[in-house]
Amino acid sequence: MRIVVVGGVAAGMSAASRARRHDPGAQVTVFERGSEVSYGACGLPYVIGGDVERFEDLIARTPAQLRGRGIGVRLRHEVTGVDAAARTVTVQGRAAGRTVTEPYDRLLIATGVRAVRPEWAQTDLGGVHVLRDLPDGRAIQASLRGARRACIVGGGNIGLEMAEALRSRGLEVTLLEQAPEVAGRMLDREYQRRVRAEVERGGVEVRCGTAVEGLGSRGGRVTEVQTGSGPLRADVVIVAVGVQPNTELAQAAGAALGQTGAVAVNARQETRVEGVYAAGDNTESTHRVTRRKVHLPLGLTANRMGRVAGVNMAGGDARFPGVVGTAIFKTFGLGVARSGLTQAEAGELGLDALSVDVESTDHAGYYKDAAPIHVRLTAERASGRLLGVQLVGQPGSVKRVDVVAALLHRRGHAQDLFELDLAYAPPFSGVWDVLLVAADRLGQALRQARSQP
Numbered sequence: 120m121r122i123v124v125v126g127g128v129a130a131g132m133s134a135a136s137r138a139r140r141h142d143p144g145a146q147v148t149v150f151e152r153g154s155e156v157s158y159g160a161c162g163l164p165y166v167i168g169g170d171v172e173r174f175e176d177l178i179a180r181t182p183a184q185l186r187g188r189g190i191g192v193r194l195r196h197e198v199t200g201v202d203a204a205a206r207t208v209t210v211q212g213r214a215a216g217r218t219v220t221e222p223y224d225r226l227l228i229a230t231g232v233r234a235v236r237p238e239w240a241q242t243d244l245g246g247v248h249v250l251r252d253l254p255d256g257r258a259i260q261a262s263l264r265g266a267r268r269a270c271i272v273g274g275g276n277i278g279l280e281m282a283e284a285l286r287s288r289g290l291e292v293t294l295l296e297q298a299p300e301v302a303g304r305m306l307d308r309e310y311q312r313r314v315r316a317e318v319e320r321g322g323v324e325v326r327c328g329t330a331v332e333g334l335g336s337r338g339g340r341v342t343e344v345q346t347g348s349g350p351l352r353a354d355v356v357i358v359a360v361g362v363q364p365n366t367e368l369a370q371a372a373g374a375a376l377g378q379t380g381a382v383a384v385n386a387r388q389e390t391r392v393e394g395v396y397a398a399g400d401n402t403e404s405t406h407r408v409t410r411r412k413v414h415l416p417l418g419l420t421a422n423r424m425g426r427v428a429g430v431n432m433a434g435g436d437a438r439f440p441g442v443v444g445t446a447i448f449k450t451f452g453l454g455v456a457r458s459g460l461t462q463a464e465a466g467e468l469g470l471d472a473l474s475v476d477v478e479s480t481d482h483a484g485y486y487k488d489a490a491p492i493h494v495r496l497t498a499e500r501a502s503g504r505l506l507g508v509q510l511v512g513q514p515g516s517v518k519r520v521d522v523v524a525a526l527l528h529r530r531g532h533a534q535d536l537f538e539l540d541l542a543y544a545p546p547f548s549g550v551w552d553v554l555l556v557a558a559d560r561l562g563q564a565l566r567q568a569r570s571q572p
Contacts, residue, residue: 120142120144120145120146120224120225120432120433120434121145121146121148121222121223121224121225122135122138122145122146122147122148122223122224122225122226122227122432122433123148123150123198123208123221123223123225123226123227124147124148124149124150124226124227124229125150125198125208125226125227125228125229125230125368126149126150126151126227126228126229126230126231126399127149127150127151127153127155127156127157127192127194128151128156128157128158128160128229128231128252128399128421129160129229129231129399129400129418129421129422129425130227130229130231130398130399130400130402130421130422130424130425130428131149131151131156131227131229131398131399131425132149132156132157132179132180132185132425133398133421133422133423133424133425133426133429134227134229134396134398134425134426134428134429134432135147135149135185135190135429136185136188136190136429137425137426137428137429137430137433138429138430138432138433139188139189139190139429139433140429141429141430141433141434141435142433142434143189145433146191147189147190147191148190148191148192148193148221149185149190149191149192149193150193150196150197150198150208150210150221151192151193151194151195151196152195152196152197152198152213153194153195153252153253153254154194154195154254155178155194155253156180156182156185156192156194157178157179157180157181157185158177158178158179158253159177159179159418160177160251160252160253160418161418162176162177163177163250163252163253163255163256164250164277164280164281164283164284165280165284166256166260167256167259167260167263167281167284167285167288168283168284168285168287168288169284169287169288170287174253174256174257174260177253182194193210193212195212195213195214196210196211196212196213197210197211197213198210198368199211199218199368200368200371201226201228201368201371201372201373201395203372203373203392203393203394203395205222206222206223206224206226206394207220207221207222207223208220208221208223208226223394224394225394225396225432225433226372226394226395226396227388227396227397227398227425227428227429227432228368228369228372228374228382228390228395228396228397228401229397229398229399229401229421229425229428230364230365230366230367230368230369230399230401231364231365231399231400231401231416231421232251232362232363232364232365232400232401232416233251233362233363233365234249234250234251234358234359234361234362235358235360235361235362235363236249236358237331237358237360239331239332239333239334240272240331240334240356240358242334243339244334244336244339244340244341245262245339245340245341246262246266246340246341246353246354246355246356247334247341247356247358248262248355248356248357248358249357249358249359250277250281250357250359251362259355259357262354262355263285263288263290263355265354266290266354266355267290267291267354268290268291268292268293268352268353268354268355269285269290269291269292269293269353269354269355269356269357270292270293270294270295270344270351270353270355270356270357271285271292271293271294271295271356271357271359272295272331272344272356272357272358272359272360273295273296273357273358273359273360273361274294274295274296274298274300274301274302274303274325274327275301275302275303275304275305275359275360275361276302276305276446276448276450276455277359278294278296278301278357278359279294279301279302279314279318279448279450280448280449280450281357281359282294282318282321282323282450282451283318283321283449283450283451285355285357286321286322286323286451290355291324292322292323292324293323293324293325293326293351293353294318294323294324294325294326295326295329295331295344295346295351296325296326296327296328296329297327297328297329297330297331298327298328299327299328300312300315300327301314301315301318301325301327302314302315302455305446305455305457305461306455306457306461306509306511307461307462307463307474307495307509308463309476309495310455310493310495310509310511313453313493313511314450314453314455314511315327317450317451317452317453318450318451320451321450321451321452326346326348329346329347329348330346330347331344331345331346332345332346332347333345334356335350340354341353341354341355341356342354344356362400362416363380364380364381364382364400364401364402364414364416365401366380366381366382366401369382369390369395369397369401372390372392372395373390373391373392373395374390374391374392374395374397375390375391377403377412377414378403378412379403379412379413379414380414381401381402381403381414382397382401382402382403383403383412384396384397384398384402384403386405386427386438386439386440387427387428387431387436387437387438387439388402388424388427388428388431388439389431396428396431396432397428398421398424398425398427398428399416399421399424399425400416400421402414402424404420404424404439404441404442405441405442406441406442406443406444407440407441407442407443407527407528407530408443408444408459408460408506408507408527408530409460409468411468413442413444415442415444415446417442417445417446420442423439424439427439440528443458443459443524443527443528444457444458444459444460444507445457445458445520445521445524446458447517447518447520449514452513452514453511453512453513453514454510454511454512454513454514454515454516454517454518455510455511455517456508456509456510456517456518456519456520457507457508457509457510457520458507458508458520458521458523458524458527459497459505459506459507459508459523459524459527460472460497460506460507461495461497461507461509462474462495462497462507464507465497465499465506465507470499470506471499471500471501472497472498472499472500472506473497473498473499473500473561473564473565473568474495474496474497474498474561475495475496475557475560475561475564476493476494476495477493477494477495477496477553477556477557477560478491478492478493478494479491479492479494479549479553479556480492480549480553481512481513481515481516481548481553482516482545482546482547482548482549483545483546483548483549483550484549485545486545486546490512490513490516491512492510492511492512492513492516492517492553493510493511493512494508494509494510494519494553494554494557495508495509495510495557496508496523496533496536496554496557496558496560496561498532498533498561498565500565500568500569501569502532503532503533503534503562503565504530504531504532505523505526505527505530505531505532505533505535505536506527507523507527508520508523508524508527508554508557519552519553519554522536522539522541522554523536523554533558533561533562533565534558534562536554536555536557536558537555537558537559537562539554539555541554541555
C-alpha cells in the first residue's frame with residue numbers, strides 16, 4: 120500500500136503515524152512544502168511573548184524521528200498537481216527545482232489554511248506580518264528587535280493572544296477591530312465586552328468599529344496604519360483578520376467543496392474522488408448541535424480528522440464524529456471558552472433559544488484567591504436541549520467548558536447537566552459548581568417560559 124500525505128503538520132502527521140501503526144507494511148510518504156513538520160502552531164504566540172523559550176520547543180517530532188518510525192518525510196517538496204485517474208501526484212522539489220511524479224494508492228490532502236490578507240496588507244513592506252506557521256513566528260520575533268509600537272488588526276483569539284504577547288515584550292500595542300467588539304465570532308456581546316475590558320486593563324488601546332485603509336512606510340518598512348480616523352504610528356503590524364482553507368489542490372484532484380468553501384468529505388474523511396481523502400483545517404465537518412456543515416479550523420479537530428483518515432487509508436474503518444465548536448483561549452489574566460452556539464448564533468439559525476447568565480466564584484468564596492467566573496448557558500426553549508455555553512474567568516477555571524461540550528456531543532439537556540455528579544472541594548469549586556447553578560436557573564427559566572401562554 121502506497122500512502123501519500125500532502126502536508127506535514129497536525130492532520131497530515133496524525134494520519135501518517137496512524138496509517139503506519141495500522142499497517143506496518145504500508146509505504147507512507149509525507150510531502151511538506153515547508154522546512155519543518157509536526158509542530159504545535161497554537162504555541163507560536165507564547166514563544167513570541169516569552170512563555171515558551173524557543174520555537175524549537177513546539178516541534179513534537181523531527182523528520183529523523185519520523186523516518187525512524189518508517190515514515191518517509193520530504194521537506195521543501197510541494198505537491199503541485201494530482202492525476203486521480205492515474206493515481207499520481209506531481210511534486211516539485213523547492214530546493215533543487217526538480218519536478219517528479221509519484222504514484223499512490225491512497226492520497227491525503229491536508230493543506231490547511233492560509234491567513235487572509237486584505238488588499239492593503241498584500242505588501243512586501245518590512246514589519247507587516249501574519250501568524251500561521253513557524254517561519255511567520257520567527258519573522259515576527261525578528262521584527263520586534265528595536266520596535267516600540269505595534270498594531271494588531273483583528274480582534275479574534277489570535278489577535279487577542281498576540282496583544283498579550285507583544286505587551287509582555289514591552290511594546291505599546293493598539294488593537295483595531297472592524298466589528299463593534301472583539302471576540303465577535305466567539306461570544307455574545309456582553310461577554311465580548313468583558314474580554315475587551317481585560318485587554319484594556321492590560322495596557323492595550325482597543326479601537327473597535329475601525330477599518331484599515333492603508334499603510335504608510337519609509338525605507339521599505341511600515342511606519343503607520345492609516346484608518347478613517349487618522350494615521351496610527353506602528354513599527355510592527357500583525358494582520359489577524361481570519362483564515363481561508365487551501366482547497367486548490369483538492370479541487371484539482373476533482374474533490375468537491377462544501378457549502379462552507381472547505382473540502383467536502385464523508386465521516387471517513389473521503390472526498391468524492393476514489394482513493395483521495397482530506398483532513399484538517401482545509402476540510403469541513405458536521406456540527407453535532409445543528410447538524411449543519413461548518414468550517415472550524417482547530418487543533419484537536421485537525422488531529423482527530425487526520426487520525427481517522429490514517430486508519431481508513433491503511434485499510435481500517437474509522438469515523439469522524441463531528442464537532443460541537445469547542446474553543447478556548449487566554450488573554451492577559453482572563454480565560455475565555457465556548458462550546459456549541461451562542462445566543463446570537465442560535466437566533467441566526469432560527470432556533471428559539473433561551474439563555475441565563477450566572478456570576479459566581481471559580482472556587483469556594485471563602486477559600487484564598489477566589490476569583491469571578493461568568494457563565495452563559497443556552498438551551499432550546501421547547502425541548503430544553505442544551506445549545507451552548509460561554510465562560511469568562513481565570514484561565515484555569517474556564518476549562519469547565521469541557522463538561523458542557525461532552526453533553527452537547529450527546530445532545531444532552533439542561534436537566535442532564537444539573538443532575539451530573541461533579542467533584543467538589545473548596546480549592547476547586549463551590550459545593551454547587553457554577554455550571555450546576557446555571558443549569559438549575561436555566562431549567563427554572565425554561566419551565567417558566569413554557570407555562571406562559
